[in-house]
Amino acid sequence: MSRRLAALALVGLTLTGAGLAHAAVVQDQGLRITVLSQIQPYKLPRVKPAPIAVFISGHVATPSGAVPPQLQRMTIKVNRHGLLQSRGLPACSVKEVQPASDERALSQCGDALVGSGRFYATVVFPDQRPYPTRGRLLIFNGRVNGKPVLFAHIYTTNPFATSFVITFALKHISQGPYGTELSASLPQALGNWGFVDRIKLTLRRKYQYKGSELSYFNAACPAPRETKAASFPLAKASFYFAEHTPITLGVQKSCRVAE
Numbered sequence: 001m002s003r004r005l006a007a008l009a010l011v012g013l014t015l016t017g018a019g020l021a022h023a024a025v026v027q028d029q030g031l032r033i034t035v036l037s038q039i040q041p042y043k044l045p046r047v048k049p050a051p052i053a054v055f056i057s058g059h060v061a062t063p064s065g066a067v068p069p070q071l072q073r074m075t076i077k078v079n080r081h082g083l084l085q086s087r088g089l090p091a092c093s094v095k096e097v098q099p100a101s102d103e104r105a106l107s108q109c110g111d112a113l114v115g116s117g118r119f120y121a122t123v124v125f126p127d128q129r130p131y132p133t134r135g136r137l138l139i140f141n142g143r144v145n146g147k148p149v150l151f152a153h154i155y156t157t158n159p160f161a162t163s164f165v166i167t168f169a170l171k172h173i174s175q176g177p178y179g180t181e182l183s184a185s186l187p188q189a190l191g192n193w194g195f196v197d198r199i200k201l202t203l204r205r206k207y208q209y210k211g212s213e214l215s216y217f218n219a220a221c222p223a224p225r226e227t228k229a230a231s232f233p234l235a236k237a238s239f240y241f242a243e244h245t246p247i248t249l250g251v252q253k254s255c256r257v258a259e
Helices: 006-011 102-112 186-190
Strands: 022-028 031-040 053-061 071-079 083-085 113-123 131-144 147-156 162-172 178-185 194-203 206-209 212-215 217-219 229-241 247-257
Touching (some): 022 247, 071 186, 071 194, 102 113, 102 131, 102 147, 113 147, 131 162, 131 194
Antiparallel strands (some): 022 031, 053 194, 071 178, 113 131, 131 147, 229 247
């Protein structure tokens, strides 16, 4: 089956000129959200989607350096241009990746892996000072109640071996410039343990199915016929923090038509 490229919405991606990564930044209510992203190749076919690789870095901070409030929920709407191709790709269940170390999650669901990277989080325990930790981040193609989802598997050994899974649900949008909504509840996955405030991630997966090479992530450059380049809104993300009104970040996309 084919679905819109919802995975690109994880951190509000943007295509940038000449293959360079530029930052999208929003600062509001004492919080600063920064997204740095890059997609390769920069030149893409005008109509038929082609395989791509996505490189992402996202950071939530406060200008004062204080620990930011917990990110409780996020919803991201993604532009209609782009394709997530999962036909023939294995899908995991949450029981196969939680609880699990990164090695066990890969042994159980390695065939469904579509992205990997690192995460950085702040651990918060009652009557103790917050302190940082970090670990591995794995993204798996999955299903919940027969519906497609993405599982973000987080594993750390500090202060003790712990794993979490953040489930991103996919929802089709029938009207407007956006075709897919991606949403997740973070406290439901992380509980009161802490919160993720920075990630570095690569999304890329090619695989064989019935003798053909397919790619999980694909995109086209929908430039008008008389032009070679296009720029349009790729994603609109809303972040819901504890005791804050939602903060919305819009991301523009640019690309060039391959010769």
